[in-house]
Amino acid sequence: MDDSARQRRWPAYTMAVLFLGYAAGKAVLAVQHRLGFPGGPPVSAAETARYARDFMAPATAQWLATASGVVGACLALATVTRLGRRVPRTLMLPVLAGMFLAVASGAGIMMLDGFVGIGVGWRWYHGLLGLVVIGLQAAMIRSYLRATRRRVGSSPGALGPAALVAVLPALGSIVDDRGRATGQTRSGASVNVASFHCPPRCARRTCSSVGGTT
Structure with a gap:
């Protein structure tokens, strides 16, 4: 038996909205064949050409980022929906941990450049956004852990x-x-x-x- 009745759902819903906004911005950049982040610092044409030569086409990279945003939104919703609860907890936790590390690394760069300055071009408000995103992800995962934990004596007819x-x-x-x-x-x-x-x-x-x- 889980504690889903007492689960805080708003962090997951907020993260889903942010992921979908990220995916939509990346889709716009993919159509324009541009690198960059929605609302972030612009990427010069020279950097775009170098990226296309050394890695992949900018449009391909942005479409992959769009897909990752959609997957992130689905994972966020899976932590608070009945359909998502059908996924085994042992499988869900490593996926959530990987998503947290990926998002936290990007948000960490935003915070470091926005508050300290490392030459990327992020501003202080980008750093605040990164801090908020990390906090929301931590709250979402914590809420999922509390809602899916098994307590001694929680089965029907059992006594603790x-x-x-x-x-x-x-x-x-x-x-x-x-x-x-x-x-x-x-x-x-x-x-x-x-x-x-x-x-x-x-x-x-x-x-x-x-x-x-x-």
């Missing part, structure tokens, strides 16, 4: 250690009372059985052996 400690004395009292009542009932029943089965003409020895009387 604290509940057992509280219930055991009451159970002992009930068992003791029922034991006494059962003993009295059996004693009375044996006498009744003896008086029922022993006719008036039966021997006194037989009655005493069955009814327990002398």
